[in-house]
Amino acid sequence: NLTDAAPVLAQYGIPAVVFVVTGRMGGMLDHDLDPATSTLLTWDQARELQAMGVEIGGHTKTHRRLSQLSIPEQETEIVECARQLRWELGAELPLFAYPFGSAFDYDKSSKELAKRAGFSCAYSNRYGGIRSGDDPWELRRIWIDASDSMESFKSKVDGTLDMLAVFESRAGLYARKLLNRFTRG
Structure with missing residues (x-):
């Protein structure tokens, strides 16, 4: 920090x-x-x-x-x-x-x-x-850390991933891992 x-x-x-x-x-x-x-x-x-x-x-x-x-x-x-x-x-x-x-x-x-x-x-x-x-x-x-790709970061900041709130943090973390996997090239 x-x-x-x-x-x-x-x-x-x-x-x-x-x-x-x-x-x-x-x-x-x-x-x-x-x-x-x-x-x-x-x-x-x-x-x-x-x-x-x-x-x-x-x-x-x-x-x-x-x-x-x-x-x-x-x-x-x-x-x-x-x-x-x-x-x-x-x-x-x-x-x-x-x-x-x-x-x-x-x-x-x-x-x-x-x-x-x-x-x-x-x-x-x-x-x-x-x-x-x-x-x-x-x-x-909204957690942002080193594991976030730029696409994941943008999706969090612009509200695209706000829908994950209904699933709470476990689903949100899983979705972030998937998003990072597919956007890191």
Whole structure:
């Protein structure tokens, strides 16, 4: 994010957001295996991104699956994340993303706690563009990464693949793999 994507995005004036796990800054998530490729941003790196115009959003304190936690545990994950973001970055808290992010990974309590912590909306991991009238506490996302061909990228950006939202992420990932296979020549 810091060395590859952020400079290019800044050069072209493209807005971006990075969601951080505030209790693991500079460390790793429990499910990551390779420190060479899985080390998370430090607070200093988050500040560098912020200075480049990248928005820093919250992704809980330790990246636990919220729906499997008690309400007090969820509150700790979300409220502590918000507190650390304010303390370290001095920023307002517009954006939040649920860890793992499927419809089964957060619940009504998660949504309410994110709202009370001061976030203005929350992103799920469900595929699709945002439409007027969508619940601001269950916004969808469109994933773009290095496996996308230029044709796949264009189809995502122009909305051609929005229909995949009804199939959720597994079908979307499969369709992307097929599209990439046929368009890479």
